[in-house]
Amino acid sequence: MKTLLHALLTFATLTLITGVGYPLLVTGIARVAFAHQANGSLITGADGKLLGSELLAQEFKSPRYFWPRPSAAAFATVPSGASNLGSTSAALKLVISDRAAALRKAHNLPDNAPVPAELVQASGSGLDPHISADAARFQLKRVCTARGLDEALVSALIGDGQVNVLKLNQTLDTLH
Template structure:
């Protein structure tokens, strides 16, 4: 009986702590973040065009392309493809992505293509690409928009984030919004 009472007390204490106190604390702490707990939104002319932390599909040649998504960029269905690197369907999909990149970026070689431009992330919603993935696309974007290549390369460099931990990254939505503002 003593053990049962201790178990009930522990359950009540942990329920209060983990189901009430902790969520309330996190909710208040989130209000101090950039997006006030709703996520950082990116706006153009007062209209929200997306969230900084959720990948979006960019496949027009005049834009920097996003990392592929196994879920069609649907945040409600965040997931990877669960296809292994030896799966024939997966290999065909990656090969098709490589062919598309080579078609729209004729100046690059197959070996120059970074993996993050042809493989989906584990969540399927990665908003970032590597700086190499952005640099590979500079020539195409500059040519289509009739912009100086150095100016577009400088834009990529200015949008490259160097986190304290982990690799450098470029947020595709932020980069494309800045690209549209370039003159």
């Protein structure tokens, strides 16, 4: 009986500390110190409307925009997901070759031209916001032609390393 009492008291106390006190404390500090991030790193347009989160990829189909990595869950967010197809999956092989063909077509490339691996293989989260600078430069000509922009200018925006596709596209919209 005494053991049960100790069990209940210990469980209740630890639940209050770790299940109520702890998340509330972290939320309180986060709200003051890192309000932008704590609320989901949201970005708004010039008119104040919510455009998305800088951390979550959006689907882009128009030639005027850079395209992110493919999403096996079609950019769904609740929940997002991956293909979970393995190294010897015939289904994955087919998807990859379809994506490569579509990319070559969109960029006016010959049938066996190489395409960046990350643009034909879906990310783990289905919401990967980044692509490599190489994968962005692969799309440079298409985007600049569609927008009538100077390639050197946009290439400078891409920079080196990794690019956040949504932020890059947002910048493009402010340019033109």
